[in-house]
Amino acid sequence: MRRGAGGMISFEHDGVHHLLMIGGLGSKPAVQLPHYKYIEFPNGNWRTNEYSMYNLSSRKWSNPSIIGQCITPASYFITEKINNTRAVLFGGGETDDDNEDTAANNIYILEISISTVFWQCIKKLEAIDQWPVGRNRHAGAIIITGSGSPMLVISGGCNNSTNALDDCWIFNITQHSWIKLDVPHSVSKRRSHSLSVFIMSPHCVWIITVGGVVTTGTFVTNPNIVMLTELGVYTSPAAVFSLELIIRL
Structure with a gap:
């Protein structure tokens, strides 16, 4: 299925590099593969949770087996x-x-792995x-240091409206816990942006x-401004602070 707004991961197995493509939004699939779902929208686009693996050496596609709770048809997520x-x-x-x-x-x-993808779904508990x-069109990156658990940092995006959300979070991948960061609006209030x-x-x-984008049709005022938010990450996940710097290119 030809699609965009999905996810892509590169990995290596026995010296061979592969790409794993996940979900997305695109044109009508020529073939609807078993074990995946395909949803048609009124405008003719289709959303799917299909994922495919591409062998960069043999240049062949395959579909690994699903284990666990796979994502539903989705697009504009981060991987x-x-x-x-x-x-x-x-x-x-x-x-x-x-x-819905x-x-x-x-x-x-x-x-x-080369033949399977195991999915573990972590949902918010009421407590x-x-x-x-919930959000889409947000941005994220992985933080890995020698001092502790890997962390996912996310910012912005939008939910059921087209206006940008104004927040920034860090997820501790080992402890399965979130912490909201206090960062300037100029860093967090945007969607469809890039983060590294x-x-x-x-x-x-x-x-x-x-x-x-801040609101529909309103892009970030100056695209040549890069926001650097310096995070102090210590042994306690709560000990995170931020400092905004601005570089004009």
Whole structure:
């Protein structure tokens, strides 16, 4: 199926590199594969949870087996690689079993092999207050330092409206817990943007945020401004602070 707005992960197996493509939005599938779902929208687009693996050496496609609770048909989520066999997926526009469209806030941990993908779905419990709202068109990156658990940082996006959300969160992948970061609006209030991180030291991470949209038709005022948010990450997940720097290119 030809599609965009999905996820892609690269990994290596026995010296051969592969790409794993997940979900997305696109044209009518020529073939609807078993074990996957395909949802048609009134405008003729289709949303799917189909995923395919591409062998960069043989240039052949395959469809690995599903184990666990796979994502429903979704698009505009983020997929970030943790290591060569693990990845994390968050959010996106999803279509449920009743064909209802919603902005999701589930976390999925993926364990990837050459023939199977194991899915672990982590949902918000009622007793938990610290959890981001559902969203799509957000941005994210993985933070891995030598001092502790890998973390996923996300910012912005939009939910059931087209206006940008104004928040930034860090997810501890080992403890399955979220912490909301206090960052400037200029960093977090945007959607359809790009985000990356630089590991300056085990206790210092820079977040780089570029571009994006604030409201429909209103782009970030100056696309040549890069926001660097310096995070102090210590042994306690709560000990996270931020400092905004602005670089004009």
